[in-house]
Amino acid sequence: MGSGQSRLRETLNRGEFAVTVEYNPPKGTNVSALLDNAKALLGRVSGVNVTDNTAAIMRAGSLPVCRLLYEMGHDPVMQMTCRDRNRLAIQSDLLGAHLLGVRNVLCLTGDYPTVGDHKDAKPVYDLDSVQIMQLIRGLNDAGDLVGNKLNGGTDFLIGAAVTPEADPAGPMLVKFETKVNAGAQFFQTQAIYDTENFKTFMQQVRKFNVKVLAGILLLRSAKMAQFLNANIPGISVPEEIIEELRAAGPKREPDVGVDIAVRTIKAVRPHCDGVHIMAIKAVGCLPEILTKAELG
DSSP, X not given: OOSOTTHHHXXXXXXXXXXXXEEOOOSSSOOHHHHHHHHTTTTTOSEEEEOSSGGGOOOSOHHHHHHHHHHHTOOEEEEEESSSOOHHHHHHHHHHHHHTTOOEEEEEOOOOXXXXXXXXXXXXXXXXXXXXXXXXXXXXXXXXXXXXXOSSOOOOEEEEEEOTTOSSSHHHHHHHHHHHHHTOOEEEEEEOOXXXXXXXXXXXXXXXXXXXEEEEEOOOOHHHHHHHHHXXXXXXXXXXXXXXXXXXHHHHHHHHHHHHHHHHHHHHGGGSSEEEXXXXXXXXXXXXXXXXXXOO
């Protein structure tokens, strides 16, 4: 059995600064590169998120990869989207995850299939992310969605997503409160680049008894930053950061991206409860980011 059970919850409960990282499962069955990378982070992170067909691109499931990370000694965070499952499958998968040692769930709506690689896939969206949080709260109280008693309940830490750079901020803050009321105990934010704006956001949500992990998305190039701005709602990479990457030139862009991530971590650290580091197609940079940002 893994030794990492509930490390994320314990870290947050103690008021220590939490560090989580994110992995996409492989498109296929070869998971060796992911596991090698994860091994290098043992003892250095509080939790490891595993995505659930993110961007509607078909990959291996979140749950089996979570189990492999659990066996290694990590504390996995299973992502659960509403796109691919109805309420029966969602509850069944959550009970299965608990059986396999998963204790943290991040509830997400999930990108529409037309953005992904199986554009004709039929979306489900039987429930939304808020309803999944309510459902998990029920499972934690040993009851299913329709009020049947369970033979053994769950003990999940419930996670939610938020976009601090949403403009206007009003609807986002209303949704934040709705998710808190639905049972969210921690939030992971969309990528943060405007640290002053993030500081304001944190002042607005500090009245709620929840933990907030700032999303840190590693930029590999100016081109990637421009792509994010054009295609990903809620991400806004400032022009000066794009210029900083461009000025570095192709060879140095990845290094400058790491510097920007480290700088952002240091800037947000006094204002939040942890960071969630996403290094898409560059997970090899995670140990360096942790070291340079003095995160362990």
